[in-house]
Amino acid sequence: MLARKHLFTPGPTNMPEEIRRACDRPLEDHRAPDFPALVEPLFKDLKKVFCTQTGEVLVFAGSGTLGWEAALTNTLSPGDKILTASYGHFSDLWIAMCRDFGFEVEVIEGVWGEGAPVDDYAAHLAADKNHEIKAILACHNETATGVTSDIGALRKAIDGTGHPALLMVDGVSSIASLEFRMDDWGVDVAVCGSQKGFMLPTGLAIVGVSQKALAAADGARCGRNFADFKSMLKSNQTGYFPYTPAVTLLHGLKESCRLLLEEGLENVHARHHRLGEGVRQAVNAWGLTTCAKERRWNSDTVTAIVVPEGADSGAVIKAAYENYHLSLGGGLSKVAGKVFRIGHMGAVDDIMMLSALAGVEMALADAGITVELGSGVAAAQAYYRETR
Numbered sequence: 001m002l003a004r005k006h007l008f009t010p011g012p013t014n015m016p017e018e019i020r021r022a023c024d025r026p027l028e029d030h031r032a033p034d035f036p037a038l039v040e041p042l043f044k045d046l047k048k049v050f051c052t053q054t055g056e057v058l059v060f061a062g063s064g065t066l067g068w069e070a071a072l073t074n075t076l077s078p079g080d081k082i083l084t085a086s087y088g089h090f091s092d093l094w095i096a097m098c099r100d101f102g103f104e105v106e107v108i109e110g111v112w113g114e115g116a117p118v119d120d121y122a123a124h125l126a127a128d129k130n131h132e133i134k135a136i137l138a139c140h141n142e143t144a145t146g147v148t149s150d151i152g153a154l155r156k157a158i159d160g161t162g163h164p165a166l167l168m169v170d171g172v173s174s175i176a177s178l179e180f181r182m183d184d185w186g187v188d189v190a191v192c193g194s195q196k197g198f199m200l201p202t203g204l205a206i207v208g209v210s211q212k213a214l215a216a217a218d219g220a221r222c223g224r225n226f227a228d229f230k231s232m233l234k235s236n237q238t239g240y241f242p243y244t245p246a247v248t249l250l251h252g253l254k255e256s257c258r259l260l261l262e263e264g265l266e267n268v269h270a271r272h273h274r275l276g277e278g279v280r281q282a283v284n285a286w287g288l289t290t291c292a293k294e295r296r297w298n299s300d301t302v303t304a305i306v307v308p309e310g311a312d313s314g315a316v317i318k319a320a321y322e323n324y325h326l327s328l329g330g331g332l333s334k335v336a337g338k339v340f341r342i343g344h345m346g347a348v349d350d351i352m353m354l355s356a357l358a359g360v361e362m363a364l365a366d367a368g369i370t371v372e373l374g375s376g377v378a379a380a381q382a383y384y385r386e387t388r
């Protein structure tokens with residue numbers, strides 16, 4: 001029997017054929033004289049995707065987690081004070097990492113299902129008269145709750161207080177899918193990975209770095225080597241890497257940027273919005289709710305769906321995978337068992353989404369959660385037809 005697996009996790013995402021072919025090549029010499037011909041245009045394209053003209057984009061072999069680590073260790077010194085907020089599994093993991101590195105972390109208790117609490121950030125910054133806070137951390141798209149935060153508003157709030165701290169943003173599940181404006185939002189370090197909006201295999205940490213963050217690196221005393229911004233940038237400026245790069249993935253990344261820029265970033269964002277809205281119409285038709293508490297928090301890359309009281313979202317995920325080879329995202333930490341997640345990120349179209357929604361309906365029914373079969377699919381179909 002044809003054993004096709006259907007990938008609707010919020011990362012890894014589906015890899016387009018063009019990217020798969022770009023990666024499928026003989027290995028090559030990363031010290032060859034023509035290697036810069038691959039790297040130099042790639043960095044130009046990455047800057048376009050991150051919407052930065054003044055910053056740099058660095059690519060490390062690793063994943064988003066390495067990007068978090070690089071952000072902290074390149075710009076801060078042990079004991080430095082960080083302001084951040086807890087509003088989901090990934091914001092919490094970054095907080096835990098900050099503590100592991102011995103930073104002093106001031107945590108605003110946010111709400112799971114809401115975005116970055118901008119007013120609270122502003123109040124903490126305004127109270128920090130001596131500018132002891134050196135970095136402000138925020139997760140742009142909380143993949144665990146399906147919530148997108150307003151980073152532009154956070155920037156305005158920071159500017160309103162005149163606070164000089166660096167702004168570091170987790171854009172792992174937003175960059176290359178949702179609007180992300182590194183320069184306009186004054187983001188000093190923007191962290192991404194290859195396996196989400198870039199539609200590549202896991203294996204790259206892709207990190208946008210402002211000139212302010214690079215200047216901070218000069219005084220930052222945290223230990224670092226592999227993910228050192230300055231040595232990476234120095235080599236990149238000659239068209240090379242300080243050590244063996246993941247060349248195969250760099251070819252894939254080049255193709256990914258080509259696809260994104262050819263479609264146009266605004267169109268990429270609009271496509272994700274449409275796909276996400278169709279999923280939300282389906283959720284509504286099922287009589288279920290999203291973890292995102294208000295419309296303004298809805299993420300266009302992932303929808304976290306709350307199962308009815310007493311039901312187990314794990315049973316939905318298990319039924320989807322075992323019965324239909326459909327991979328969905330599970331509920332993480334605080335929302336384990338309570339939500340399941342549908343990824344609508346990267347190389348996805350209407351028909352793919354409709355098939356995923358049909359699979360979800362069957363899995364819900366198999367898990368004993370009553371939904372009218374076809375109701376969500378019909379709602380999404382109507383929306384996709386209307387907005388074609």
Ligand SMILES: Cc1ncc(COP(=O)(O)O)c(C=O)c1O
Nearest residue numbers: 063064065090141143172173193
């Ligand atoms: C928002 C967010 N941040 C960070 C990470 C961690 O990235 P990685 O798994 O690539 O290390 C993830 C992974 O899903 C994520 O969704």
